Amino acid sequence: MSETIEKVKCLIIGSGPAGYTAAIYASRANMYPVLYQGTQPGGQLTTTNDVENFPGYPEGITGPEMMMQLQEQAKRFGSDIRDGWVTKVDFSGDIHKVWVNETTEIHCETVIISTGASAKYLGLPSEQKYLQLGGGVSACAVCDGFFYRNQEVVIVGAGDSACEEAHYLSKLCKKVTMLVRRDAFRASRIMEARVRNTENIEILLNTNTVEVLGDGQVVTGVKAKNNTSGEEIEIPATGFFVAIGHKPNTDIFKDYLNLDETGYIINTPGSSKTNIDGVFVSGDAADHVYRQAVTAAGTGCMAALDAERYLAAKEG
Ligand code: NDP
Numbered sequence: 001m002s003e004t005i006e007k008v009k010c011l012i013i014g015s016g017p018a019g020y021t022a023a024i025y026a027s028r029a030n031m032y033p034v035l036y037q038g039t040q041p042g043g044q045l046t047t048t049n050d051v052e053n054f055p056g057y058p059e060g061i062t063g064p065e066m067m068m069q070l071q072e073q074a075k076r077f078g079s080d081i082r083d084g085w086v087t088k089v090d091f092s093g094d095i096h097k098v099w100v101n102e103t104t105e106i107h108c109e110t111v112i113i114s115t116g117a118s119a120k121y122l123g124l125p126s127e128q129k130y131l132q133l134g135g136g137v138s139a140c141a142v143c144d145g146f147f148y149r150n151q152e153v154v155i156v157g158a159g160d161s162a163c164e165e166a167h168y169l170s171k172l173c174k175k176v177t178m179l180v181r182r183d184a185f186r187a188s189r190i191m192e193a194r195v196r197n198t199e200n201i202e203i204l205l206n207t208n209t210v211e212v213l214g215d216g217q218v219v220t221g222v223k224a225k226n227n228t229s230g231e232e233i234e235i236p237a238t239g240f241f242v243a244i245g246h247k248p249n250t251d252i253f254k255d256y257l258n259l260d261e262t263g264y265i266i267n268t269p270g271s272s273k274t275n276i277d278g279v280f281v282s283g284d285a286a287d288h289v290y291r292q293a294v295t296a297a298g299t300g301c302m303a304a305l306d307a308e309r310y311l312a313a314k315e316g
Contacts, residue, residue, distance in 0.1 A: 016043025018283025019114035020070035021300030027077035042067030136219030141165035157243035163191035272303035
């Protein structure tokens with residue numbers, strides 16, 4: 001049973017660059033947005049060290065610092081930023097209902113979904129340790145590859161993302177070793193051919209990661225095992241990239257919104273509109289292609305503008 005019912009013009013779910021940018025635009029348009037941050041305020045960028053590719057930061061900035069700044073900017077124009085986890089929605093009527101922490105019920109004229117996606121990891125304790133330490137484990141080559149210039153790195157995965165990221169890394173790094181768990185790629189032939197034809201990418205088929213090796217602070221190598229011969233090897237590397245897919249955080253919307261087979265929300269091309277009037281999507285929850293902070297921010301802006309126009313049309 002809900003304890004309270006609150007009415008809001010614009011509810012934003014999620015707090016990465018998409019959500020905060022939507023909040024900046026919505027608050028400046030007098031939509032009095034309320035933003036729920038979720039369990040990881042700041043989103044995926046809070047697990048990145050230095051962000052060097054977001055325009056406007058010539059010296060770079062850390063992910064958490066950038067998220068704090070975006071939050072401050074949203075608050076400056078009156079966005080109501082709250083802690084809380086959206087647990088349920090009901091988009092069946094004109095007024096969209098959202099429940100926070102199971103108890104608070106909110107009735108919304110518009111909803112902007114910015115719940116993002118989570119990179120999948122192998123789950124090895126050594127991988128998680130160096131990920132938490134910021135010591136050389138990454139799920140984003142475009143974000144972090146630059147820090148491994150002229151060094152040797154290992155990448156796990158054999159889909160289009162892994163191939164694209166391995167190829168990206170091969171242009172920066174001395175050597176890229178790609179660990180593929182089966183005897184075949186999942187990637188499209190053209191992407192597979194590209195990595196196979198790149199001189200400084202070594203592909204190890206039928207190979208699993210056993211352990212990420214390190215000195216307690218940073219990654220120094222990877223222990224891998226051939227799952228047909230049983231042979232174990234140690235590969236020297238300063239970076240360990242995981243490219244085994246992402247999971248969009250969209251489970252709570254599946255009864256109402258059109259999702260693709262992986263769970264990404266399907267938006268109307270060129271806009272942030274979903275199949276439900278008044279519900280908009282921004283950021284990685286609808287984007288398996290670009291997945292960058294700057295593109296997420298751009299779609300956050302689009303969602304706020306689309307929501308504003310929707311309200312204006314409704315109010316006549
Ligand atoms: P995919 O699900 O396509 O591929 C995941 C890869 O990771 C597979 O090779 C899988 O192996 C491997 N993997 C999964 N779990 C493990 C594990 N525990 N240990 C080792 N390997 C593992 O994800 P992607 O992110 O690559 O792609 C997602 C979607 O986005 C796809 O539809 C893809 O086509 C698309 N995409 C398109 C691009 C483009 O067109 N430019 C670029 C990037 C993505 P296995 O094959 O054995 O299951």
